[in-house]
Amino acid sequence: MSTVNPTYAKNSLANPSNGMHRDTAIETIDVVKDYGSGENTVHALRGVNVAFERGKFTAIMGPSGSGKSTLMHTLAGLDSVSHGKIVFSGFDITSMNDTDLTMLRRHRIGFIFQSFNLLPMFTAKQNILMPLTLSGGKVDKQWFRMLTETLGLKDRLSHRPNELSGGQQQRVAIARALITKPDVVFADEPTGNLDSVSSAEVLGFLKKSVTDFGQTIIMVTHDAVAASYADRAIVFADGNIVADETNPNPDRMNDLLMQERRRSLAQQTVTSQVNSALIR
Numbered sequence: 001m002s003t004v005n006p007t008y009a010k011n012s013l014a015n016p017s018n019g020m021h022r023d024t025a026i027e028t029i030d031v032v033k034d035y036g037s038g039e040n041t042v043h044a045l046r047g048v049n050v051a052f053e054r055g056k057f058t059a060i061m062g063p064s065g066s067g068k069s070t071l072m073h074t075l076a077g078l079d080s081v082s083h084g085k086i087v088f089s090g091f092d093i094t095s096m097n098d099t100d101l102t103m104l105r106r107h108r109i110g111f112i113f114q115s116f117n118l119l120p121m122f123t124a125k126q127n128i129l130m131p132l133t134l135s136g137g138k139v140d141k142q143w144f145r146m147l148t149e150t151l152g153l154k155d156r157l158s159h160r161p162n163e164l165s166g167g168q169q170q171r172v173a174i175a176r177a178l179i180t181k182p183d184v185v186f187a188d189e190p191t192g193n194l195d196s197v198s199s200a201e202v203l204g205f206l207k208k209s210v211t212d213f214g215q216t217i218i219m220v221t222h223d224a225v226a227a228s229y230a231d232r233a234i235v236f237a238d239g240n241i242v243a244d245e246t247n248p249n250p251d252r253m254n255d256l257l258m259q260e261r262r263r264s265l266a267q268q269t270v271t272s273q274v275n276s277a278l279i280r
């Protein structure tokens with residue numbers, strides 16, 4: 001049975017204003033994203049409909065170029081959509097201006113990156129508190145203590161990033177992402193630069209933040225083992241969702257990914273045969 005930190009739950013819920021299910025943290029409605037125009041248009045997202053449940057850990061997988069990063073960037077309001085809506089805790093973020101989007105990201109979204117993105121001149125503690133320093137927010141000392149203890153960082157708080165291992169740096173980045181008690185954390189290949197032991201540790205902490213603190217996490221990964229820590233895994237291909245697995249296991253995810261790779265190769269072969277036939 002998961003326990004939800006009461007302060008956390010209180011701060012993280014908004015009143016949905018549009019009939020959206022109150023257990024949905026973020027949702028896309030018919031989202032299309034095109035890059036470029038005319039003949040050179042790249043259809044990165046082709047009418048994506050997906051809802052991410054609050055307090056769940058979702059992995060997004062798929063071949064290179066399938067649209068995973070585009071989806072994550074549009075969900076986080078870092079990139080605009082060509083068509084459709086993104087509803088975040090009841091608010092349509094596609095109609096927000098840049099200032100409101102910046103505020104939303106600062107106060108309600110946490111980010112974890114493959115390359116940690118810590119500020120090298122600051123200590124672990126300063127890095128963790130950076131989002132609050134920037135927003136002028138108050139530090140919840142109890143929450144800071146709980147996070148740093150859970151993440152095993154208590155004895156590393158005065159160290160700078162170059163004095164920490166990769167796994168420790170990523171744990172600092174996780175604490176930084178969680179310090180504001182965000183509604184959603186987006187993790188982009190969080191274990192891409194880590195060895196298998198550190199990866200397992202980081203994924204274990206991400207899972208714990210979901211089960212123990214009620215966090216909502218959306219993680220892009222190429223790694224089927226990483227995806228198996230999630231409650232759900234979505235597979236993307238060519239800008240569409242082609243599979244949606246509950247309690248994913250690595251074998252099943254690898255099978256689905258291989259299947260997509262074969263399908264994409266077969267499609268490329270057909271396209272190049274048609275092109276050469278047309279040229280002749």
Ligand SMILES: Nc1ncnc2c1ncn2[C@@H]1O[C@H](COP(=O)(O)OP(=O)(O)OP(=O)(O)O)[C@@H](O)[C@H]1O
Pocket residue numbers: 035036042043044062063064065066067068069070071
């Ligand atoms: N700024 C851009 N301008 C033009 N095309 C883009 C841009 N960003 C992404 N694309 C294209 O959109 C498609 C989806 O890209 P995206 O980065 O979302 O894929 P991905 O699944 O995250 O790939 P990877 O696993 O390699 O990171 C690709 O064909 C890519 O080339």
